[in-house]
Amino acid sequence: MMFPLPRLFSALQLLQPWMLIFGLGVLIPILIHVWNWNRQGVIRWAATGYLELAMQRLSRRMTLQQWVLLLIRMLIVSVLAISLAAPIWELSSGVLRSQRSKSVLHVVLLDASYSMQTQVNEVSNFEMAKGLATRLVDDFPSDDAVVVFMMHEKLTEVLPQPTADRSVILNEVELLFPSNRPSRPRSCLVELSNHPLVRSEAMFDQTDIHVIGDFMGDGWTVGAQMSDALMAIEEKSQLQFHSVVDSSCSNHFVKNIRSDSPRWIVNTPQKIDVEVQQIGGLDPQRTLVEILSDQKVIGSRSVLLEPNSSETVSFSIEFSQPGQKKLTVRLADDQLLIDNRRYFLCHVVExxxxxxxxxxxxxxxxxxxxxxxxxxxxxxxxxxxxxxxxxxxxxxxxxxxxxxxxxxxxxxxxxxxxxxxxxxxxxxxxxxxxxxxxxxxxxxxxxxxxxxxxxxxxxxxxxxxxxxxxxxxxxxxxxxxxxxxxxxxxxxxxxxxxxxxxxxxxxxxxxxxxxxxxxxxxxxxxxxxxxxxxxxxxxxxxxxxxxxxxxxxxxxxxxxxVYPPLIQELIKVAIDVSPALKFLVAEKLGGSFEDFIELQQGVIRSERGVEQNLVWRQKNGIVDWSADALSSPGFYKLEFSSINAQHAVDLAINIRNTDGDLRITNPEKWQSPVDATAEVSRETEIRFQVYQFFLLGVGVLLLLEGCLAQWFGRGR
Amino acid sequence: MDLSPTYLDPKNLSDLKDLRLRTNQIVDGLVNGMHRSPFQGHSVEFAQHREYVAGDDTRYVDWKVFARTDKLHLKQFENETNFCCWLLIDQSESMSYRGPQEPLSKFEFASCFAVTMAWLVLNQRDAIAMATFAESVASLIRPSDQKANLFQIVEQLSRTELIGKTSLSSSLQEVAVEAQHRGIVLVLTDCFDDFESIAGGIETLKKRGHQVKLLQVLDRSELQFDFSMPLKMRGLESGAEFSVDPVMLRKAYLDVVKKSRDQLVHYCQSHDVDFFQFRSDMNIATAIRWVIRGRLATERQYELG
The missing domain is CATH 3.40.50.880 (Class I glutamine amidotransferase (GATase) domain)
Structure with a gap:
């Protein structure tokens, strides 16, 4: 099948287009040509009869040869300039698919959650997303159909009927505004994957889904359920993520939280160290570190963070009542919600x-x-x-x-x-x-x-x-x-x-x-x-x-x-081991406990009330339980119930302390079905090949020019 | 009067002192000379001895003197006639061309050649005459065996203005009218004329019984066309302009030159005319030696390169 030529050339992109300035070099052979003819001194010549006869014989052929040589020399300079501009032929993604004369549907999915109202330089992320959507729609092949959706808590249809009329699409996008609702990307993606337009393979040969958002918030955290949702949508369509987060903006996150001991004694002050880090940004920024116990702020400290540096803030906390305490450390004034909270369980005993x-x-x-x-x-x-x-x-x-x-x-x-x-x-x-x-x-x-x-x-x-x-x-x-x-x-x-x-x-x-x-x-x-x-x-x-x-x-x-102090030091080390169940986001959950009464139900429940069933095995009074990895950090409760008893354990789920920066929300870096690295490496390979082709072309043209000049000149 | 060494180079004269221009046919002379006269029964009185040179008739060797001196001497008699050598020099504008870094223009070369030849002819007591021509005869110096004729020739050549186009046909016809006695005619020209015109002129002279030698004088660049950069060439005679890329044109040009030369050679051979092609940077003595010894252009083609 022949590829339409305009499409092919539109697929040719240049990584360093400024190098095309060397294309002005085509003027060199022209100038040399003109200069040669103009600078030639007029000499007086006697043998005009011979000259006339010779020119009659050669005139037309000579002119043609000169033009051919000029053309080849201009081509050499042009092709060299293009090869210097690092051309890539993006046949791997959009173009190849469009060359197959397939009907393609582009689904533009705009994140309209409240985090999109974040403003950088007085431009909100949502406005940037709209601009990005406009550019994307402009870049789509003109005969491809486009539909537009928004997502926050649920999926909202903006332009549900496929249309190729760009003005209609752009008008609809222009009228959009963000909501005040949180983002639930997983459920929205699942809903989209079940949408008739995406699900039905009969209507379009190919469906490309372009998700445009800031990828902030708990919902974007990679977990088993999110992975399943992405995998489900990838089976039916091509998923592409476009982030509008300005990479130059700064982000604070709680890198770590430490305590002298996980077991606290009532009415005894305990020291808690909170390590806060700033990533990105150019100037020092002040942020407020707050520590909460059961949703109440029990301490706060302001800290000045240098760019790309960390500071440790210490709190002295004491509790008057024994029991399991849920401590949350959070940062104010941060652009990314997911990483500015840490959850910490401490067991206060008398x-x-x-x-x-x-x-x-x-x-x-x-x-x-x-x-x-x-x-x-x-x-x-x-x-x-x-x-x-x-x-x-x-x-x-x-x-x-x-x-x-x-x-x-x-x-x-x-x-x-x-x-x-x-x-x-x-x-x-x-x-x-x-x-x-x-x-x-x-x-x-x-x-x-x-x-x-x-x-x-x-x-x-x-x-x-x-x-x-x-x-x-x-x-x-x-x-x-x-x-x-x-x-x-x-x-x-x-x-x-x-x-x-x-x-x-x-x-x-x-x-x-x-x-x-x-x-x-x-x-x-x-x-x-x-x-x-x-x-x-x-x-x-x-x-x-x-x-x-x-x-x-x-x-x-x-x-x-030395005996009493030795035993005291030994017990200090012995109790400095946290018995609390601490897990990480996306980490497989599991444990065991002792219970001789036959259990009937086991669930893990988040504070928002979302439940997930547990798998357990009870043998000889020992209960071994396991559960799928959790996708959101926070406090969870492990609940087992039997006929007349209930067994409950608190869990604190945190993200890894190395993951708390903007980059973790970059979908290209997810270890998920969205394998962006494979796409990038393939494009790099094609780019290199195209670059080689152009250099090869320069070599061939040089050879051709040399041969022709020799042939025309006859012994020059 | 300026007897400039430009015209008479002592070295050339020294090289040429033993040469004698001889005709290979009967010539008409007013006085006795060393050439066979068509007139019989004139005085056979002994005049003088002179040294034998190659080519002399051995019948006139004085064997008695040879026996005494062991050297060959000729006896000269008063009844030998002399001949007239006509030097016809092209003074058209094209003869003024001098290629880059060349020592002489074509006309200057022809002038030097003519003066040296005149000196040589006068030295052997033959008569010399000269005419310059372009579209017609521009100047004429009548035949004389007096040394003064040499000075006239030099003077005439030095004040010649090069104008006009070459027209050998009409010019040579005019000369033929003037040169009534049979002799040697040396035509020094670049032959930038129609072939028919050249042939017509030569034919007129031949009909008069002259021994004609056609000496084509060309510049080195006209023969080799070895320019490297594109040029704009303006014709000296026609004034027409040509923009040429010499690199591409060279082969075709050389083909044309060769074809033209072959045409002249072929014509001359078939009409008993000696044809010589000289390059203007050539040594005058060598050129005269070639003419005197009658070597045809075809025999020395390789030497011109």
Whole structure:
């Protein structure tokens, strides 16, 4: 099929059109030609008879040759100028399709949500979108049909009947104005994909959908549902996004939010650091950072942000009532709503709940004493239990569980402990004389299901003559307070026996906090899921004794003045693990909890009331649940209900702290069915080929010119 | 009177001192000379001896002198006649052309040639006559074997104004009327005339019994047409202007020149006329040597290049 020539030339675009100025070089051969004829001196000639005869013979042919050479030389300069202008032949998109004599429908979809009223330099984004739409419509082939839609909360028809009359289209676009409604792009795109014009393949051979908007707001966040919507629409049509956001405008976003501890004590001030970043812009800008608790502003700070820099703002917050608190940090005066909020859950307690599990009565009393010397004034609520009775305890009621020289734990108990740790809590294990090596390893080392293991190998009990402690440069957070205080006695702890342990030193889950002089680990921290397991390879006190005659204690560390602060630092690290369920947008959700009552329904519900059903499996009182990734950040509630009970957990969903800039809303960068990178690379390839063709043309013309000049000149 | 070395170059004269212009046919002379006279029974008295030169008739070698001196001498007798050499020089405007960086114009070359030839002829006691012509004879110096004729020739040539077009036919007819005695006629022209006109003029002279030598004088650029840039050429005689691209025209031009020359050569060979083509930058002595030794243009074509 022949391509209509005008279409082909309209598809030829130049990336550097200013280079066409070299096209003026065509004047060079003309000027040389004219100059040669004009500058020729008049000479007086005698042999005019010969000359006349020769010219009679050659006159017409010579003139023709000169014009041919002139034309070729002009062509060489012109083609060279075009090739310098980096020509691309956009046959990949619009033109190729239009060459096929197909009937093409262009759907112009304008975002008319309230965010489009954002003004930059007194021009609103919606006005820019209208201008862009006008240019697009002008660029469409004249025989292509066009329809116009608007979207905000729902899809609105503006020009539902396909028409090729440009004046009608442009008049309709000119009359449009934005709404005060939020944007719900996903539902609008789904609605559009089901529209008869788009759905019916009989009416048009091809449908191009041009979405023009600012791509701001929660609705544009990439998620599974948005991906599905995009995929559905891509099956039937070509989707193209046109952003009207000025790339030079600045954007603030909350990069991170940090707290001293995720578990807060009532009436105790806690420090919250909010890191705010500005992207883009040329001048410093002031923005207001507000922190809200349950929709109420509890603190605000103004911060001056340099372009492309970040600032950290600190808030001191305290709560008088225990319970789960929802903290929201937001920025005022920002152009992009999606990234100026962070959601943070904190658990405010009256006291930290610590459970001590022991096999020998009162064996953990020194630990309890170190933790809470004055129980009434302490911030720790301590409970102890025998290992046999551990099954009666609900691990989720505690913040930290200590296992002190525990021999008897059923596999079920260990599983509950491992689940407890993997959900973001800490289990502290002190070994001792009662530990059975095989039983310990069988219970702990291997992962079970989705529960992580503790791959530590107990080699055997070691009792060297002299033991010295190596604090390993105090790099561990547990020991960091002892740095610079060598006389604290930490290195002189009286230890005589310990379990030698082996583990994979390359495994980055492990961290040795403290070791012995012979490099055997003494205190080891291991990540288990979202929580921790802290293992002390010796006993918690001198109560642990070898059963030989005479009885020999494993250590006497409780007698050391460094013992209480060491345990305090250890518990500080142990409780600094957030038990809250924290997930990211577009991240697969999942978890487990303990419930022996048969569940009937499980949903995840946003604050706006949007529900999504959960998938769960209940076995042996353990509920494993999962859900599709969420598309919008915010607070969610996980709700499971049974016949007579309800189990609810709060979730905080945030966008990634690296995603909070304008670029994330650029549809071309979405990891979605809209694969813009493939299109770009294809165009680049075609552009390169066209460029080569033109250079090849220059070469051929040069060769031709040389041959012709030689042929015409005969021996020049 | 200016006997300028432009016309008589001592080096040329030195080179040519042994040459004698001889006719290869019977000529009419008023006085005795070294050429065969059609008139029999005149004085056969011994006049003088002279050295033998190549080409002399061995019948006149004085063998007694040879026996004594071992050198060849000729006996000269009073009854030999002399001949008249007519120098016909084209003074049309086209003869004034001198190519870039050329030492002489065509007319200057022809003048030098003519004066040197006159000197040579007078030196061998033959008579010399000269006429300049364009559309008709413009000036005429009658035959004389006196040295004074040489000065007249020089004077005439030096004051010749080059105007008009060449018309060999009418000019040579006029000369033929003046040159009643048979002799040698050297026609120095660029031959920028109709072939019929050239042929008609030569034929008139031939009918008078003259030995005709046609000497075509051309400039180097007229022969090679080696211009590189486009030119506007204005005809010296016609005044017509031509815009030409020499690079493209050269082949056709050279073809025309060759064709014209071949036509002249063919005509001259068939009518017993010596034809020579000279380039104006050529050495005069060489040119005269060629004429005297009668080498035809066809034989030295390669030398002109």
């Amino acid at each position: 006291k930290y709940n610590v459970l001590f599990v022991e096999d020998r009565y009162q064996s953990s009393r020194f630990l309890q004493l170190a933790l809470a010397p004055e129980p009434l004034k302490s911030s720790f609520n301590i409970r102890r239990t025998d290992s046999k009775d551990f099954f009666q305890q609900q691990p989720d009621d505690f913040d930290v569980i200590f296992l002190d020289n525990v021999r008897e734990l059923t596999d079920g108990d260990v599983t509950r402990l491992r689940r407890f740790a993997s959900q973001g809590n800490t289990v502290v294990i002190f070994l001792g004389d009662l530990i059975d090596r095989d039983r310990f390893q069988n219970s702990w080392s291997q992962p079970a299901g989705n529960l992580p293991g503790l791959p530590i190998d107990l080699v055997g009990i070691q009792s060297p003559d002299q033991i010295k402690i190596d604090p390993l440069d105090y790099l561990s957070p547990i020991l960091s307070e002892f740095r610079g205080n060598p006389s604290s006695g930490l290195t002189e702890l009286p230890i005589w026996s310990y379990h030698k342990v082996n583990f994979d030193t390359e495994d980055d889950r492990f961290r040795v906090d403290m070791a012995l002089a012979n490099r055997d680990p003494l205190l080891v921290t291991c990540r288990m899921g979202k929580g921790l397991c802290i293992l002390m390879t010796t006993a918690s006190s001198s109560i642990a004794k070898d059963r030989d005659d005479p009885l020999v204690s494993w250590n006497a560390i409780e007698t050391s003045p």
